[in-house]
Amino acid sequence: MTFGQSWRTFVYALKLSYDHIGKVMLTNFIWFCVGFGPMLAFSYLPFLQNDLFFYLSVILSFITMGGATAFVHYRMNRVVRGEETSFRDLWEGFKLYWLRGTGLVLLAVLALFILTFNIMFSQNYPTVVFTILSGLWIWGIIFWIALHQFVFPFLVNQNIGVFLTLKRAALIVLDNPLPSLVLLVSSALVAVLCTVLAAPLLVFVASFLALLQNCFYHELMVKYTEVEEDNTLDAEGEDEE
Numbered sequence: 001m002t003f004g005q006s007w008r009t010f011v012y013a014l015k016l017s018y019d020h021i022g023k024v025m026l027t028n029f030i031w032f033c034v035g036f037g038p039m040l041a042f043s044y045l046p047f048l049q050n051d052l053f054f055y056l057s058v059i060l061s062f063i064t065m066g067g068a069t070a071f072v073h074y075r076m077n078r079v080v081r082g083e084e085t086s087f088r089d090l091w092e093g094f095k096l097y098w099l100r101g102t103g104l105v106l107l108a109v110l111a112l113f114i115l116t117f118n119i120m121f122s123q124n125y126p127t128v129v130f131t132i133l134s135g136l137w138i139w140g141i142i143f144w145i146a147l148h149q150f151v152f153p154f155l156v157n158q159n160i161g162v163f164l165t166l167k168r169a170a171l172i173v174l175d176n177p178l179p180s181l182v183l184l185v186s187s188a189l190v191a192v193l194c195t196v197l198a199a200p201l202l203v204f205v206a207s208f209l210a211l212l213q214n215c216f217y218h219e220l221m222v223k224y225t226e227v228e229e230d231n232t233l234d235a236e237g238e239d240e241e
Helices: 003-019 021-035 037-044 051-080 088-123 128-147 151-158 162-175 177-197 199-203 205-240
Strands: none
Touching: 003 021, 003 177, 003 205, 021 037, 021 051, 021 088, 021 199, 021 205, 037 051, 051 088, 051 151, 051 205, 088 128, 088 151, 088 162, 128 162, 128 177, 151 162, 151 205, 162 177, 177 205
């Protein structure tokens, strides 16, 4: 997948989000309310503002964010595939993937925490070895974020387990560095812009990123499908001989 193809995929995702703007906005709003629901309740309901509920809201947020991100990808993937989708798909996606989505979110945060801690630890020892290690940890963070562009697309398209999802996401990034970099940079720019402007975070960012990441997923998977078909044809030819 060349840079030109990557750019066309990004433009196609923009067009798709515009064509389905109502679904994009409504799905994103529900994602925001569900994903950040426990923290919003803690912030805006005075009788819940205590230490116990704070810790409880943090724990619940992993569950709600994992499930909410999964149902956004589930619905937006149906849009990318040109399938009919309805409000009921949100509940269906949450029900199917909330547990694995929670596991993926927990692992994502835990690994980022460990990598960041390693960088901070290395900086306290300004030697050549620790300087090299700091560079490796930084590349580790970049790679970890890059592979998470494909984590939920693999989850909702292949319905596989947590560790197999991470493995396949890592492999597709390693095998496709250029489109993975384009996707990473474009996703980061969209996320930063939406966060700075605040309003798009509520009505646009999660749904658009789900559309974008699923578009890239399907474009990249084409070559693997073709290879699998070629291998099948070769095997059938050998059997006939």
